[in-house]
Amino acid sequence: MELVLMLIFWLGRGKFLLSITKLFSYAREMMEDVLFYLTYSLETEVHELYLQKWCYQMYQFLLSLLFTSFLLKHLGLGRRILVPLSFLFLLLLIALLLGKLQEGKSRLIRELGNFVFYYELFLMQGENQLQALNRARKELGFLSLEESVEDYMLQFNRLFYHSKWLVVKRFVILLDKGMHFTQRDMSLEFAQLSDELFNRHHQDRKLQAEKIENLMLFPMIGDLLIMVLYLLSPFIGEMLGG
Amino acid sequence: MKFMKLFELSLMMSMMVLFLGPSLGILLLLPIYAFGLRRIFLKEKEKHKKKEILQQLSELSTLLDQGYSPLYAYEMLGRFSFPDFMLHPEEEVFRNEVFQKQFQLFEKTVLLEEEIRSEMSIIALRMGIMKLMPLALLLLLRRFLGAEPGKALELITVMFFYLNHLLADKIMEKL
Numbered sequence: 001m002e003l004v005l006m007l008i009f010w011l012g013r014g015k016f017l018l019s020i021t022k023l024f025s026y027a028r029e030m031m032e033d034v035l036f037y038l039t040y041s042l043e044t045e046v047h048e049l050y051l052q053k054w055c056y057q058m059y060q061f062l063l064s065l066l067f068t069s070f071l072l073k074h075l076g077l078g079r080r081i082l083v084p085l086s087f088l089f090l091l092l093l094i095a096l097l098l099g100k101l102q103e104g105k106s107r108l109i110r111e112l113g114n115f116v117f118y119y120e121l122f123l124m125q126g127e128n129q130l131q132a133l134n135r136a137r138k139e140l141g142f143l144s145l146e147e148s149v150e151d152y153m154l155q156f157n158r159l160f161y162h163s164k165w166l167v168v169k170r171f172v173i174l175l176d177k178g179m180h181f182t183q184r185d186m187s188l189e190f191a192q193l194s195d196e197l198f199n200r201h202h203q204d205r206k207l208q209a210e211k212i213e214n215l216m217l218f219p220m221i222g223d224l225l226i227m228v229l230y231l232l233s234p235f236i237g238e239m240l241g242g
Numbered sequence: 243m244k245f246m247k248l249f250e251l252s253l254m255m256s257m258m259v260l261f262l263g264p265s266l267g268i269l270l271l272l273p274i275y276a277f278g279l280r281r282i283f284l285k286e287k288e289k290h291k292k293k294e295i296l297q298q299l300s301e302l303s304t305l306l307d308q309g310y311s312p313l314y315a316y317e318m319l320g321r322f323s324f325p326d327f328m329l330h331p332e333e334e335v336f337r338n339e340v341f342q343k344q345f346q347l348f349e350k351t352v353l354l355e356e357e358i359r360s361e362m363s364i365i366a367l368r369m370g371i372m373k374l375m376p377l378a379l380l381l382l383l384r385r386f387l388g389a390e391p392g393k394a395l396e397l398i399t400v401m402f403f404y405l406n407h408l409l410a411d412k413i414m415e416k417l
Contacts, residue, residue, distance in 0.1 A: 223376035
């Protein structure tokens, strides 16, 4: 049975992957923000490739599961072990994805803060908006080199669409203002923006610290276990010896 | 932070020495201690860079306010490594007003970062206590233990404690 299923899956892998990708493309709108944080890119093609890669890996996992089941059956061993193992694998996978998602969010907060800081510094030096954006661009991993401020605004609008973060919209408004009122002092707006970014960064670091503090319980539990084993070792020795 | 880590490692090692007592196992702790020291000193080097730059920029700002020319003030301070995101004093377009604005912005950012770092160091201290507590507790409880568990077991216990310490360090690196 497993062998037949494996053969069907193996022969129809192209169609299978294509249909899964189509299915995901329908639901892409719902997943845009998640895909952005996972890939840290604004390009739809990158999102699609990422999805295909994951689908293919899951597909391979399914095949290897069927193959292992087939082998276990022919070796005369129980196949029940496969259920908890695959459940554990799925849990690990979800944990990995959630970790990557959080990492993407933290990266965006950190890099956007740096970007606004450098952008303001370069504006202070007397560079025009486009030059300042081009130089500060290196701070934001997903931002590509553009030829005009409008193109950068488009990119930031896309970022707003993905991140649903109002700070990004405010930055777009600031860029727009800078295009029309070249002589206006915008240090107050920049100060408000960087304050908001700092607060977000602060919150993010606090959350991370809390998580790390919880993770620290693992080595501590390990230490306590070693301690208990050491203290009980003479009694265990006596019990085993007697 | 560096001092705290140094203190933590030294305390951990001294507790391990106390736990092992006079034996050859102590010799094993020496390279471990040296390795730990190397890790601390190499990692902490980078973090002080921004603070040093801020210090030098603040001195430059004072000299400029006193009326020194930018180039002369920069040379007086020994031509330190000037951050590339700010207007360089050797550039013709250098203006004191622009420099002051940039300096204030940089100062604000570094101070805010420092605020976060100080909060994180309090958390790190709490974690440090969590790391050291079981070994200290074991040293205390061992006194009430009637029989001696043996030197080999002591060495194995110390090694496991050290492995857990390394694991905790790895987790704390993310802080």
